[in-house]
Amino acid sequence: MRVIVALGGNAVLRRDERPDASTQLANVRTAVRTLAGLAGRHELVITHGNGPQVGMLAVQSASDPGLSRPYPFDALGAQTQGLLGYWIQQALQNALPGRQVLAMVTQTLVSAVDPAFAAPSKFVGRAYDREEAEKLAAEHGWTVKQDGGQWRRVVPSPAPQRVVETRLIRRMMGEGVIVVCAGGGGIPVVRDERGRLTGVEAVVDKDLTTALLAEALDCDAFLALTDVPHVLRGFGTPAESPIRHTTPHELRALDFPAGSMGPKVEAVCRFVETTGDMAAIGRLDQAQRILDGTAGTIVTPNGRWPLTSTL
Numbered sequence: 001m002r003v004i005v006a007l008g009g010n011a012v013l014r015r016d017e018r019p020d021a022s023t024q025l026a027n028v029r030t031a032v033r034t035l036a037g038l039a040g041r042h043e044l045v046i047t048h049g050n051g052p053q054v055g056m057l058a059v060q061s062a063s064d065p066g067l068s069r070p071y072p073f074d075a076l077g078a079q080t081q082g083l084l085g086y087w088i089q090q091a092l093q094n095a096l097p098g099r100q101v102l103a104m105v106t107q108t109l110v111s112a113v114d115p116a117f118a119a120p121s122k123f124v125g126r127a128y129d130r131e132e133a134e135k136l137a138a139e140h141g142w143t144v145k146q147d148g149g150q151w152r153r154v155v156p157s158p159a160p161q162r163v164v165e166t167r168l169i170r171r172m173m174g175e176g177v178i179v180v181c182a183g184g185g186g187i188p189v190v191r192d193e194r195g196r197l198t199g200v201e202a203v204v205d206k207d208l209t210t211a212l213l214a215e216a217l218d219c220d221a222f223l224a225l226t227d228v229p230h231v232l233r234g235f236g237t238p239a240e241s242p243i244r245h246t247t248p249h250e251l252r253a254l255d256f257p258a259g260s261m262g263p264k265v266e267a268v269c270r271f272v273e274t275t276g277d278m279a280a281i282g283r284l285d286q287a288q289r290i291l292d293g294t295a296g297t298i299v300t301p302n303g304r305w306p307l308t309s310t311l
């Protein structure tokens with residue numbers, strides 16, 4: 001099977017952890033144990049989040065007295081692709097001697113007139129209490145929003161339209177290379193009327209970009225891997241219960257929070273609706289069990305996995 005895996009931000013940096021390089025690298029090495037197992041059985045493409053990291057770089061840039069203005073988010077997104085791509089690539093090379101691994105810097109095309117530019121929604125960086133968040137917002141001109149019990153900065157997150165380097169990713173896969181790409185949803189760029197690309201101030205949702213790429217690369221399965229074993233019905237209520245096997249239709253009838261589970265559910269539904277293949281949301285360390293059908297929230301056109309006829 002050709003499998004695309006979107007590695008959640010939580011896999012690299014948990015909310016309760018300090019963002020030291022050593023902590024993130026240790027988490028990447030743990031994540032890669034699972035990914036290396038998948039690569040032994042399947043053709044694998046890996047994408048990853050960058051919310052915590054891109055927010056941290058933005059804070060550093062905003063507080064640098066030597067700069068006349070902070071670095072724009074396309075540049076910060078490129079930095080996170082380089083850093084996380086490097087860690088993932090090296091950990092995979094060490095885990096899979098003899099396999100070719102390539103972390104690519106990739107751009108994601110968005111529309112310059114996407115309404116998301118006027119309505120920031122993507123959480124980046126660490127969480128603050130309300131007072132601190134509002135103080136930082138006033139100081140730096142940020143928009144902040146509530147994320148669970150805390151507050152975080154939000155930035156525009158336009159819809160991904162195409163991964164610019166899709167053909168090159170496909171070519172590398174054809175050579176047997178394990179490709180790491182579309183990190184942080186890809187560096188957001190727009191194309192002008194002369195075909196030239198320019199970066200824009202945004203952070204694209206990595207699950208939505210992964211769905212797009214999964215389709216463009218003819219993947220058989222799309223796994224959105226995070227820190228929860230299932231999507232929960234009634235999340236946060238006493239009646240919450242895991243959704244195990246489902247359809248896009250059933251999932252779309254439920255409500256999910258915009259900053260976290262919402263885009264994941266939207267991404268897996270789109271992939272299944274467009275391709276008729278399988279997508280799933282679940283815990284990173286259960287990735288192979290998800291593909292076997294014994295873990296995670298598995299989404300297929302008829303709610304069955306492995307796919308069987310309903311006739």
Ligand SMILES: Nc1ncnc2c1ncn2[C@@H]1O[C@H](COP(=O)(O)OP(=O)(O)O)[C@@H](O)[C@H]1O
Binds near residue numbers: 007256
């Ligand atoms: N209905 C739900 N079922 C399960 N988790 C949910 C649900 N709604 C929100 N969440 C939250 O979504 C989080 C995963 O989303 P997110 O933090 O964006 O993941 P990642 O950064 O790993 O991609 C979970 O840790 C959980 O707190």
Ligand SMILES: NC(=O)OP(=O)(O)O
Binds near residue numbers: 009051052183
């Ligand atoms: N860019 C992005 O979607 O990052 P997270 O998954 O870390 O939020």
